[in-house]
Amino acid sequence: MKVKITSSKTVKPARGGGVAPPNTAESVSLNLFDKVTYDVHIAVIYAFRPPNPPNAALEQGLARALAVYREWAGRLGDGPDGRPAVLLNDAGARLVEATVDAPLARSMPFKPSPELLRLHPGVDGGPVEELVQVQLTRFACGSLVVGFTAHHRVADGQATGNFLVAWGLATRRLPVEPLPVRDRATRFQPRGTPLVEFPHRDTEYSLPARKRGAEEDEDDDIGGVAHDKIKVHKVLFTKEFVARLRARASSGLPPPPTHHHHRRGHYSTFESVVGHLWRAVTAARGLGAGETTRLRISVNGRTRMRPPVPHNYFGNMVLWAFPRSDAGELVSRPVQHAADLIHRAVARVDDAYFRSFIDFASSGAVEAEGLAPTADESQVVMCPDLEVDSWLGINFYDLDFGGGCPFYFMPSYLPMEGTMFLLPSFLGDGGIEAYVSLFDGHLEEFKRICYNIA
Numbered sequence: 001m002k003v004k005i006t007s008s009k010t011v012k013p014a015r016g017g018g019v020a021p022p023n024t025a026e027s028v029s030l031n032l033f034d035k036v037t038y039d040v041h042i043a044v045i046y047a048f049r050p051p052n053p054p055n056a057a058l059e060q061g062l063a064r065a066l067a068v069y070r071e072w073a074g075r076l077g078d079g080p081d082g083r084p085a086v087l088l089n090d091a092g093a094r095l096v097e098a099t100v101d102a103p104l105a106r107s108m109p110f111k112p113s114p115e116l117l118r119l120h121p122g123v124d125g126g127p128v129e130e131l132v133q134v135q136l137t138r139f140a141c142g143s144l145v146v147g148f149t150a151h152h153r154v155a156d157g158q159a160t161g162n163f164l165v166a167w168g169l170a171t172r173r174l175p176v177e178p179l180p181v182r183d184r185a186t187r188f189q190p191r192g193t194p195l196v197e198f199p200h201r202d203t204e205y206s207l208p209a210r211k212r213g214a215e216e217d218e219d220d221d222i223g224g225v226a227h228d229k230i231k232v233h234k235v236l237f238t239k240e241f242v243a244r245l246r247a248r249a250s251s252g253l254p255p256p257p258t259h260h261h262h263r264r265g266h267y268s269t270f271e272s273v274v275g276h277l278w279r280a281v282t283a284a285r286g287l288g289a290g291e292t293t294r295l296r297i298s299v300n301g302r303t304r305m306r307p308p309v310p311h312n313y314f315g316n317m318v319l320w321a322f323p324r325s326d327a328g329e330l331v332s333r334p335v336q337h338a339a340d341l342i343h344r345a346v347a348r349v350d351d352a353y354f355r356s357f358i359d360f361a362s363s364g365a366v367e368a369e370g371l372a373p374t375a376d377e378s379q380v381v382m383c384p385d386l387e388v389d390s391w392l393g394i395n396f397y398d399l400d401f402g403g404g405c406p407f408y409f410m411p412s413y414l415p416m417e418g419t420m421f422l423l424p425s426f427l428g429d430g431g432i433e434a435y436v437s438l439f440d441g442h443l444e445e446f447k448r449i450c451y452n453i454a
Contacts, residue, residue: 001107003118003137005098010130012092013073014063027085028071029185032361033301033316034153035084036204040377041128042160043120043149043412044396047104050142052403053171055097058136061171061401066093068176069163069314071154072132086131086154093132096121104143109408109426112232112435116413120147146399147412156316158300161394163314168400184315194359197352203322204357205371230380230415231440235450237273239430246272248453249339267339270422271346273432274388275338276453277420281438282327284446287384289328295342296387297321299349306351319357320375321345327384334454382418383439391423392432411435 015021066073071086073093079085100107110116121133131154135147150160159180166176201207237245249272267275274295282293301317302309309317323345330338365371396409410433411421417437425431438446 001100001102001115001118003098003100005096007097009095010092011059011062011066011095011134013067013070013090014060015067022070022088022090024089026088027074027077027079028088028182029079029081030084030086030153031184031188031315032358033156033188033318034184036361036373036375037156037316037318038152038375038377041133041149041151042157043147043414045110045116045119045408045410045412046146046148046399046406047108047110047408048144048146048401048403048406050144050403052142052144053401055136055138058167058171058401059095061167061173062093062095062134064170065163065167065176066132068166068170069180071182071314072150072163074131075129076131076151076153084153092130093134094121094130096133096135098135098137100137100139102139103141104139104145105141110410112234112410112413114413119145120149120412146406149412153316155314156300156318157298157389157391157394158302158311159314159316161396161398162312164399165395168398168402171401178312180312180314181310182314184313187309187313188358190359190362191355194363195356196360196363197356200357200360201371202374204319204361204374205366206374207369207371229440230417230437231443232413232415232435232437233443233447234410235277235434235436236425237432237434238425241451241453242269242273242430242432245276245335245453248272248334249275249336251336267336267343269432270390270392271339271342272335273422273434274390274420275335275342277388277434277436277450278338278342278386279331279335279454280446280450280452281386281418281420281436281442282384283331283449284438284442285383286442286445287327287331289326291327291384292324293327293330293384293386294322294324295345296382296385297323297342297346298389299346300393301349301354304350305354319349319354321349380416382416386418386420387416388420388422391421397424 070088073090074086074088075091077087119137120135131151133149137145169176246269249267278295287293297320298318299321301319302311323341325341397405399406408426415437417439419437421435423433425433
């Protein structure tokens with residue numbers, strides 16, 4: 001696939017006539033959840049069948065959406081108080097236009113490979129100022145591929161999905177509704193009487209001695225050498241396979257109450273699928289008894305906090321659950337055991353846990369002790385652990401520029417050993433796609449066993 005770049009420009013927010021220009025000297029401080037997440041751009045790729053609106057219409061829509069979501073047109077920096085912030089300077093987003101002199105069908109379905117990096121602006125060649133970068137790649141058949149990158153410190157997956165939907169609405173000249181809730185700097189305040197009930201060191205944060213210890217430095221060196229040996233593999237679990245997996249995970253248990261389908265013992269699709277993948281990866285890695293394996297699972301706090309945080313809150317609202325198990329026990333016991341470990345760990349990340357984190361992160365202990373976030377984008381190898389990001393409930397597929405929703409969506413190529421992304425199957429049949437990164441030496445065994453239900 002030969003991609004030819006035809007233009008690269010800055011797109012700044014566009015406001016309707018009669019609207020007073022905003023103060024471009026303003027800034028909004030990053031909150032506790034923004035600062036504890038990954039300091040990296042996240043890239044996704046969409047594919048749309050023709051007919052599609054011209055690039056000029058998408059550019060105008062992007063400009064209108066940026067006027068509503070000003071943070072994406074800003075820059076990361078320090079606010080007036082010296083703390084990390086988004087500078088609302090309207091400096092703009094990057095828009096790249098490209099072409100491919102071949103039909104899209106020749107490249108479909110996309111496979112997770114370095115070739116995908118040609119379909120979105122590069123973010124690994126040095127510092128990137130723009131918080132949003134877009135590449136519009138037109139194929140000879142009229143199909144459009146949209147590569148979108150966004151900085152994680154500005155927004156989590158759900159907030160980014162809301163922005164993408166807004167971009168589509170603005171391109172179609174429809175009102176951007178609902179408007180984003182943009183109160184990140186003031187919403188999450190510590191309680192009058194702080195109560196730190198949970199251990200947030202070595203969960204969201206790590207101690208300097210462990211962060212920069214000799215043993216971990218050695219692991220980092222191994223990761224750097226082994227980077228080209230990491231492969232990303234896409235697994236497609238059909239709707240029927242997922243149903244059998246859920247039945248297996250909940251076998252022998254009484255039926256759940258009609259008002260609550262996810263109580264303990266009756267496992268969700270997510271719990272069943274991730275439990276199955278955890279066991280399969282652990283077995284493929286050859287981990288045995290006496291070795292501990294841990295999952296890092298993103299947990300959206302919007303519906304977990306009391307009162308709930310609005311669905312259209314713009315920012316980060318994620319902490320993590322950390323189920324763990326002896327590797328030998330995990331593999332030898334049925335998937336129900338893994339699903340139960342996941343269910344219990346995620347359930348513990350509730351309102352009390354989020355409040356405890358806010359109180360701890362606001363206490364000054366992070367700064368006084370020099371703690372660093374455990375969400376470390378420089379970590380290339382996670383073995384014996386895994387990280388799971390679920391996009392099953394995010395509205396990524398709702399992006400519509402006027403020619404219909406995408407027929408294909410996927411994360412970009414991200415060879416970080418031990419990472420897994422889950423998203424709905426592009427076939428729209430209720431199946432699930434899992435993008436799994438492993439050493440190529442473990443990947444063949446994983447492929448062999450990943451469809452075995454036990």
